[in-house]
Amino acid sequence: MNPSGLDKEIILNAAEEAIRRFGPSKTNITDIAKILKVSHAAIYRHYENKAVLLEAVTERWLSRVSRPLEPIMKENNDPEAKLRCYLKTLCQNKRSSVIEDPEMFENFAILTQNSKEALSTHVEQLFAQLEEIIRKGMETGVFETDDPREMAVTVFTATSRFHYPAFAKEWENPNIESLVNSVIDLILNGVKKRN
Amino acid sequence: MNPSGLDKEIILNAAEEAIRRFGPSKTNITDIAKILKVSHAAIYRHYENKAVLLEAVTERWLSRVSRPLEPIMKENNDPEAKLRCYLKTLCQNKRSSVIEDPEMFENFAILTQNSKEALSTHVEQLFAQLEEIIRKGMETGVFETDDPREMAVTVFTATSRFHYPAFAKEWENPNIESLVNSVIDLILNGVKKRN
Missing domain, CATH: 1.10.10.60 (Homeodomain-like)
Structure with a gap:
């Protein structure tokens, strides 16, 4: 060309x-x-150089993972529904990308391990979005926590099984969908305000 | 000899x-x-044969992981403290085994992946113990769930980040202890009965 x-x-x-x-x-x-x-x-x-180019490939892949989360952030629904939808989409999206193209998923997983900066920018963005949802829920009185940032990290960590590439093999499990729902239910119960 | x-x-x-x-x-x-x-x-x-012998090596390793959980099951404390202590010990124990002997930990992780039966027996035992703690908590009115077996699996899944060998590299993080505590707090909040 x-x-x-x-x-x-x-x-x-x-x-x-x-x-x-x-x-x-x-x-x-x-x-x-x-x-x-x-x-x-x-x-x-x-x-x-090659490193900079591979970093850019990784960034683009990670942005494909986070793009479907953006409309959820803009929706005007209640924080509980929003948190549920956000976590489900995050988990589902990773799962479908491994199902659609398992070899490329593995390549991207390797690239991500080598691009610590791209990965930490991506994860920081997810934390910030989760924190925003949790803060909204605190404002409307449905969620309760001393530290919304820490809660964002905790919620993300509790769903690791469903979005960390190291677990991709387990996503073939036919019960995975119901397990995702149970973990999200538990999380929502844990973050909801007690009367 | x-x-x-x-x-x-x-x-x-x-x-x-x-x-x-x-x-x-x-x-x-x-x-x-x-x-x-x-x-x-x-x-x-x-x-x-070699396969049977390696399976036995794996079983012995897995039993070293689960042995420190047995005295917790026998203690006569309240279900909330018991669940907290069980999960903390499960996570801590895996973490210290990787710190003490990282090369052998990696060998055992590979063996475990190849011994699906030994692994599933081990995991079943953990599920059964968690279910027992949750049932006790339901009896004493501190926990609430429709399905204690499913809750046991859910709780175990939500702590995956801290006990799956695939995550061992992340356990070096100096904040790991506080992250374990936050996830366990969230889980306990999620399983506790609402008044």
């Missing part, structure tokens, strides 16, 4: 294709340049 | 030594026989 038509999006798509073929550790800039029929230099104009 | 002095305990100790040296997949009966200075046949008299 004409290097002047090259943009970050096109490079990331080609990087994903290369990762699918060769795996994250064996993929290099040459493979991506070959797929796009451009020189190395054309790629380096957008990403200074 | 004289093969007549050989017993299962001695063989399991030697098997652990061989696993430490060669890893679970490369360990074979010859290595264990060499450590004990006995013939293969002497080992086969106690364990019919």
Whole structure:
């Protein structure tokens, strides 16, 4: 392709294709340049090295995980329903991405382990959203906690089984959906204000 | 050694030594026989093949994990304190076993993945103990749930982050102790009866 038509999006798509073929550790800039029929230099104009490019691939994947959560944050429903919906979507979304494309899921899981910064930015965003929902619930008198930030982290931790890639194998369990619901019920019961 | 002095305990100790040296997949009966200075046949008299022997090694490890939980089950304290203490001990015990001997922990984690039966017997035992504590709490009116067995599984699942070997790396986090406490507080809040 004409290097002047090259943009970050096109490079990331080609990087994903290369990762699918060769795996994250064996993929290099040459493979991506070959797929796009451009020189190395054309790629380096957008990403200074392989590490930076892989970090960008990881960020894009993580943003695909968090995108479906954004409309939930904007909905004007009650905090209890919102927290339930948020946690269900987070767990379901990870599960469907492994079912749809298990090999790529594994590649992304490896990339995420190597991109600590992209991962911590992503997780911080999830914590902030959970904290926002919990604070709303405290304002409307349905939730009760001394520390909404700590509660956000706690709620996220209690659902780890359903959104950490290390558990992906367990998501094939046919009872997983009902287990997700039971854990969310327990969490909601735990955060709800006692009269 | 004289093969007549050989017993299962001695063989399991030697098997652990061989696993430490060669890893679970490369360990074979010859290595264990060499450590004990006995013939293969002497080992086969106690364990019919490598798979059966590794299963026994796994069972012994899992029983080391569950042994400290037994005195908690026998204590005569209130169900809330008992549930808290049970979950804390379960999480702490796994954490200290990885800190004390990280390489062997990893070996055991691999063995456990390959011994589905030993693992499911172990997990069933934990579920049964948790269910017993929850039932006691229902009898004394402190806990409330429609299905104590399901609640036992749910509580166990919500603490996965702290007892699944796949998470062992995260246990080095200096905040882990306080995170364990927050998740247990949330769980207890969730299972306690509302007035």
